Amino acid sequence: MLSRYVPRAPSGAVALVILAAYFGLAAILARYLATGIGLFEQWYLRFGTGFVIALVVFRRRIDLGKFRRLPRREWLVLVARVGSGSVAAVAFYTLAVQHAKIGQVVLLQAFPILAILSVVLTRERLTPAKGLLVLISFFGVALVAVVFELFLY
Numbered sequence: 667m668l669s670r671y672v673p674r675a676p677s678g679a680v681a682l683v684i685l686a687a688y689f690g691l692a693a694i695l696a697r698y699l700a701t702g703i704g705l706f707e708q709w710y711l712r713f714g715t716g717f718v719i720a721l722v723v724f725r726r727r728i729d730l731g732k733f734r735r736l737p738r739r740e741w742l743v744l745v746a747r748v749g750s751g752s753v754a755a756v757a758f759y760t761l762a763v764q765h766a767k768i769g770q771v772v773l774l775q776a777f778p779i780l781a782i783l784s785v786v787l788t789r790e791r792l793t794p795a796k797g798l799l800v801l802i803s804f805f806g807v808a809l810v811a812v813v814f815e816l817f818l819y
Contacts (some may be wrong), residue, residue, distance in 0.1 A: 693771060696763040709753075710759050769812065778804050 784790045
């Protein structure tokens with residue numbers, strides 16, 4: 667049976683533009699805020715504002731009752747994911763931006779590690795077309811990072 671879900675392309679495109687703007691500003695703001703705010707204060711600021719924005723944007727879709735019904739194993743997975751994927755990643759990213767050139771951080775951030783991990787861990791088949799697309803995207807980011815490094819930094 668066909669799904670009745672119809673994707674809302676304009677809202678998805680708007681979300682992608684906002685996300686790109688946020689990622690672009692994240693490095694600049696981390697370095698700018700480093701002059702007066704420490705690493706952990708930046709971390710609290712990012713997660714606090716993100717939490718408030720998420721509550722406002724997704725207020726109708728958030729069901730906190732689901733968290734009360736989670737089994738213990740799921741809580742462990744959730745805490746491990748938040749700890750490694752958010753807490754550590756934001757801290758290391760902020761440190762990298764504060765101590766390295768932003769162009770280098772952007773280049774390393776865009777390294778196709780997820781494509782490599784998907785091939786290694788999930789044994790996803792890497793077709794020549796997929797490999798070419800990953801290489802093209804990586805070289806595109808490298809070009810942007812080099813131009814950013816030469817002219818904008």
